[in-house]
Amino acid sequence: MNWNPRLAQLDDISAIEQLIPQSVLALQAPYYSEAQMCAALGPVFGVDRQLIEDGTYYLVENDGRIIGCGGWSRRKSIFGGDQCRAGPDPELNPACAPARIRAFFVHQDWARRGIGRSILVACETAIRAANFRSVELVATLAGEPLYASHGYAAIEGYDINLNGGLQLPVVRMRKSIPPDPELYRSDPR
Ligand SMILES: CC(C)(COP(=O)(O)OP(=O)(O)OC[C@H]1O[C@@H](n2cnc3c(N)ncnc32)[C@H](O)[C@@H]1OP(=O)(O)O)[C@@H](O)C(=O)NCCC(=O)NCCS
Numbered sequence: 091m092n093w094n095p096r097l098a099q100l101d102d103i104s105a106i107e108q109l110i111p112q113s114v115l116a117l118q119a120p121y122y123s124e125a126q127m128c129a130a131l132g133p134v135f136g137v138d139r140q141l142i143e144d145g146t147y148y149l150v151e152n153d154g155r156i157i158g159c160g161g162w163s164r165r166k167s168i169f170g171g172d173q174c175r176a177g178p179d180p181e182l183n184p185a186c187a188p189a190r191i192r193a194f195f196v197h198q199d200w201a202r203r204g205i206g207r208s209i210l211v212a213c214e215t216a217i218r219a220a221n222f223r224s225v226e227l228v229a230t231l232a233g234e235p236l237y238a239s240h241g242y243a244a245i246e247g248y249d250i251n252l253n254g255g256l257q258l259p260v261v262r263m264r265k266s267i268p269p270d271p272e273l274y275r276s277d278p279r
Contacts, residue, residue, distance in 0.1 A: 091203050091204055092204075092208070093150045093158075093204060093205050093208035093209075094150075094208075095148035095149060095150050095158075095208055095209050095212045096148065096149055096150075096151070097145055097147065097148060097149075098141075098142045098147040098148065098149045098159065098161075099142065100139065100142055100143070102142070102149060102156065103137055103139070103142070105155075105156045106137050106149070106156060106159050106195075107136075107137055109156055109157075109158075109159060109195055109197060110131070110135055110136065110137070110159075110195050111131055111135075112197060112198065113195035113196055113197060113198065114127050114130070114131060114135050114195065115127055116198035117196070117198055117201055117232050118230060118231075118232045120232070121230065121231035121232050122230075122231070122232075122258065125254070125256060126252065126256050126257075126258055129252035129253050129254055129256045129258075130250070130252055130258050132171060132173070132174065133170055133171065133174040133252070133253075134169055134170055134171075134250060134252070134258060135171070135193075135195070136170065136171020136172075136173060136174070136193075137171055137172070137193075138163075138167070138170070138171055138172045138192065138193060139172050140163075140165060140167075140172055140179050141161045141162075141163055141192060141193070144163070144164065144165070146161045146162050146163055146164065146213075146216065147159065147160075147161035147192075147193070148160060148161055148209050148212050148213070150205045150208065150209065152200070157196065157197040157199075157200040157205065158194075158195065158196040158197065158200060158205035158206065158209060159193065159194070159195050159209070160191075160192070160193060160194030160195065160206065160209040160210070160213070161191075161192050161193060161209075161213060162189055162190060162191050162192060162213040162214075162216060162217050162225070163179075163189065163190040163192050164181055164182055164184070164189060164190075164220060164222075165179040165180060165181055165182060165190070166179055166180050166181075166182060167179045167190070167192075168190050168192070168226065168227065168228050169192065169193075169228045169250075169260075182222075184220060184221040184222040184223070185221075187222075188222065188223075188224040188225050188226040188264065189217045189220065189222035189224070189225045189226075189267075190225070190226060190227060191210070191213055191225055191226075191227035191237070192227070194206055194209060194210075194233060194236070206233075206236045207236065207239075207240065210236070210237075210240055214267060217267055218267050218269065218270055219270075222267060223266065223267055223268075223269070224264060224265065224266050224267055225242075225264065225265050225267055226245075226262065226263070226264045227242065227262070227263050227264075228250075228260050228261070228262055228263075229242075229260060229261045229262075229263050230258075230260060231259060231260070231261070234261050234263070237263050237265075238263075240265075241265050242263040242264065242265045243263060243264055243265065244261050244262070244263050245261075245262045245263060245264050246261070246262050247259060247260070247261050247262075248260060248262065
């Protein structure tokens with residue numbers, strides 16, 4: 091199916107906040123315990139308003155209902171909701187730092203229909219236009235196959251510490267973003 095992601099607005103936040111736990115508790119269940127998922131909801135899996143304000147967070151809708159979300163960032167944070175961040179999130183220099191892919195969540199009923207991939211394509215187009223030459227992300231074990239299928243390579247696995255002494259195994263992944271060849275095509279005249 092073809093999906094047309096649109097940019098999220100601040101008044102979409104309450105709908106996104108409903109989608110995130112639904113997506114996490116259903117689609118991450120094969121990989122994480124309920125205790126891990128519940129502890130990660132909020133600090134790790136939450137809305138980052140900065141992405142919406144930056145115009146770098148996308149939504150996919152069906153019949154006016156949000157069924158998928160995800161975005162990219164020109165800022166330092168690589169995961170997590172903004173409520174757990176102390177202070178502003180500094181901007182990265184595209185010449186020497188990778189952009190971030192952030193916070194992808196698809197509704198269980200709409201999984202494996204290309205929504206995640208369509209948002210990823212929209213993100214990479216914008217990342218290239220913003221002159222970044224590489225992208226990094228921290229993938230959940232549920233998210234890793236999506237990114238791997240789109241050319242992202244695993245760099246390292248590690249654990250995010252959660253409340254209650256729990257840990258969330260994740261994978262740091264990276265991809266190069268070559269410049270748009272159209273920009274360098276010589277003028278045929
Ligand atoms: C990860 C997630 C966003 C993927 O969204 P999606 O819309 O279902 O993914 P797509 O349909 O676009 O998948 C594109 C490709 O990725 C790969 N892929 C995605 N999910 C997969 C899975 N569960 N198992 C194996 N491959 C998978 C496949 O190659 C797939 O292509 P195919 O369906 O033609 O085989 C979704 O599973 C999700 O919301 N998970 C819970 C929240 C989460 O963990 N988010 C990731 C944060 S890093």
